[in-house]
Amino acid sequence: MSIQPPQTNTALETEERLGSGAYALRRLTLVRGEGARVWDAAGNEYIDCIAGHGAAVLGHAHPAVTDALTRQAAQLIACPGTFANETRARLLERLHTVSGFARFFLCNSGAEAVEGALKAARLFTGRAGIVAMHRAFHGRTMGALSATAAPKYREPFEPLVPHVAHIPFGDVAAADAAITDETAAVILEPVQGEGGVHPATAEYLHAVRQLCDERGALLIFDEVQTGFGRTGAWFAFEHFGVRPDIIALAKGIANGVPLGAVGFAAHLPPLPTGSHGSTFGGNPLSAAAALATLETLERERLPERAARLGAWALDEWRRCLNGHRQVREVRGLGLMLGIELRSRVTPLLKRLQARGILALPAGPTVLRLLPPLTISEGEWATVIETVLDEVRQ
Ligand code: PLP
Secondary structure, three states: OOOOOOOOOHHHHHHHHHOOOOOOOOOOOEEEEEEOEEEEOOOOEEEEOOHHHHOOOOOEOOHHHHHHHHHHHOOOOOOOOOOOOHHHHHHHHHHHHHHOOOEEEEEOOHHHHHHHHHHHHHHHHOOOEEEEEOOOOOOOOHHHHHHOOOHHHHHHHOOOOOOEEEEOOOOHHHHHHHOOOOEEEEEEOOEEOOOOOEEOOHHHHHHHHHHHHHHOOEEEEEOOOOOOOOOOOOOOHHHHOOOOOEEEEOHHHHOOOOOEEEEEOOOOOOOOOOOOOOOOOOOHHHHHHHHHHHHHHHHOOHHHHHHHHHHHHHHHHHHHHOOOOOEEEEEEEOOEEEEEEOOOOHHHHHHHHHOOEEOEEOOOOEEEEOOOOOOOHHHHHHHHHHHHHHHOO
């Protein structure tokens, strides 16, 4: 693949001029996508291992999602939670079946799902304390940001929500000291994503589960990034045999159409009427996209596929990169993979982009891949080999 140099075009100029400025623009205008490929305005083709920050689990322009959206758009889009709707009801049934959670609050994003989870934990326990983890990323709204760890995201917005403590991820003694009878909830990502692709150990999650149970705190898993097959199971908690009381979901749930969900375990009561709400949350359009996404994930056994493709890539990378002077560690679970370098990752991301592969950072030194779970074996082999080639430069 020969990539043309980035071009100034109308969309890029306009976004630079009228966009908020919040995003570091890659100077690439994406025009269309199909499966694991996207095309830019100059006609260059890329294998997309960003996939809408992990949202497009089925790949771009999946016909099942396109059909579901088209049909629902012609029928009913706006239908708030005060009315019932057949499409939303079918989605709730499906979410219950695939996750085992008893009730769901539907919202529009990952940060909102985390907000809902934190609010519910305070409501159910009557306590204020939240214990979160070092390296955690939970989103950018004030509550979610308060549980996020990185000072660069937090400090410009302080003071944040009080009574949130951060402890080292994986340290049982620190959890033992931090979880008290004033703790409403512990929140963690079973595989930390933005913080560098760090899977938890089963021992740690079991210990935290036990401490929460002993002290009357709720356990929240933020599976916004790890949910819906990403890690090679429907949900990452399945790998560890530990169920949270509350789960936050978004990203892959509707293949990139905005939707989030908070799932509540059966032992928790329903939310009191009026305690939470959302104008758009669970509207029939996003519900239709989610239903089509969940049906396709199940029919095409995509979580299993993610497990197989991810295990192969990890083996290849570990075999070829172990002991390499540029590489600190190779980590991941399913199709959520990271290579921690001994130097900054940005030059590597640029070289990959120039060779037709879009990849993400996870902090300053980690390369992260979140491809669609439908990526073909040939595309995936190209990605893994190109990354190897470039890391070894
Ligand atoms: N939680 C986790 C684990 C995430 O990875 C993200 C986004 O990357 C969020 C929450 C926030 O999601 P959103 O950007 O949809 O608000």
